Amino acid sequence: MIDKLSATPVYLQLVAILRKRIESGELQPDRPLPSEPYLAAEYGVARGTVRHAIAILRDEGLVVTVPGRGNFVAG
Amino acid sequence: MIDKLSATPVYLQLVAILRKRIESGELQPDRPLPSEPYLAAEYGVARGTVRHAIAILRDEGLVVTVPGRGNFVAG
DNA sequence: GCGGATTTGTACGTATGTATG
DNA sequence: GCATACATACGTACAAATCCG
Numbered sequence: 001m002i003d004k005l006s007a008t009p010v011y012l013q014l015v016a017i018l019r020k021r022i023e024s025g026e027l028q029p030d031r032p033l034p035s036e037p038y039l040a041a042e043y044g045v046a047r048g049t050v051r052h053a054i055a056i057l058r059d060e061g062l063v064v065t066v067p068g069r070g071n072f073v074a075g
Numbered sequence: 076m077i078d079k080l081s082a083t084p085v086y087l088q089l090v091a092i093l094r095k096r097i098e099s100g101e102l103q104p105d106r107p108l109p110s111e112p113y114l115a116a117e118y119g120v121a122r123g124t125v126r127h128a129i130a131i132l133r134d135e136g137l138v139v140t141v142p143g144r145g146n147f148v149a150g
Numbered sequence: 151g152c153g154g155a156t157t158t159g160t161a162c163g164t165a166t167g168t169a170t171g
Numbered sequence: 172g173c174a175t176a177c178a179t180a181c182g183t184a185c186a187a188a189t190c191c192g
Contacts, residue, residue, distance in 0.1 A: 009160060035176060046162050051177085067177050068169030084179060110157060121181045126158085142158050143188030 002043050010045055014053035017043075022062055022073055032070040033063065077118050085120055089128035092118075097137055097148050107145040108138065 002013050018039075021027045033039070036054070040047040054071055057063040064072045077088050093114075096102045108114070111129070115122045129146055132138040139147045 004161095011160080037176080048163085049161060052160090065177070066170090068171080068175080070176065079180090086179075112157080123182085124180060127179090140158075141189090143156085143190080145157060145189095 002045060011049050011052040011056075014039075014043060014045065014049065015056050018053060018057060019062065022057075027073050029073050030075040032072050035070060077120060086124050086127040086131075089114075089118060089120065089124065090131050093128060093132060094137065097132075102148050104148050105150040107147050110145060 001017060002010055004010060006013065018027075018033070027033060033054070034042065036047050036050045039050045043050075054063055054065070058065055058071075062074055064074050066072065076092060077085055079085060081088065093102075093108070102108060108129070109117065111122050111125045114125045118125075129138055129140070133140055133146075137149055139149050141147065
């Protein structure tokens, strides 16, 4: 999934992957994304990199973050 | 300047400080801000915290970042 | 053109705090 | 109280871009 040798930064690769998972319907509106630690383990990246990617999706309005609960696909 | 015990996160305190330095005219349009390592040392915070604050000012359009050159007050 | 210095960019790891369930 | 999850903050390392001698 993630190519750490690519010219595209890992966090942008992750943005693209998560956006695809959302737009494909695999991750559905009002449903939580996998937790940040889970995504970090799933893709073999640091949690900070996951947070960087999610922050971009949040800016785009695709994701809503709720402290203590999780990151949700915008409804 | 920075109160690490405040309820206001350090990076938001830094946003307020830098915004004031810009709006007061101390930091002038098209002139560079002090470098990130310099600001980090000046305020006794980590460089990541400085970058967090600058990213917000960039989103607000007050700062323009040029890789390899520096962060500039929007002209 | 080359090398070194400076500055921002990316990525990692760790620790602690806050909110929720 | 405890476990889970996000928020903040620190530190480190290296890459990439720029500039200058």
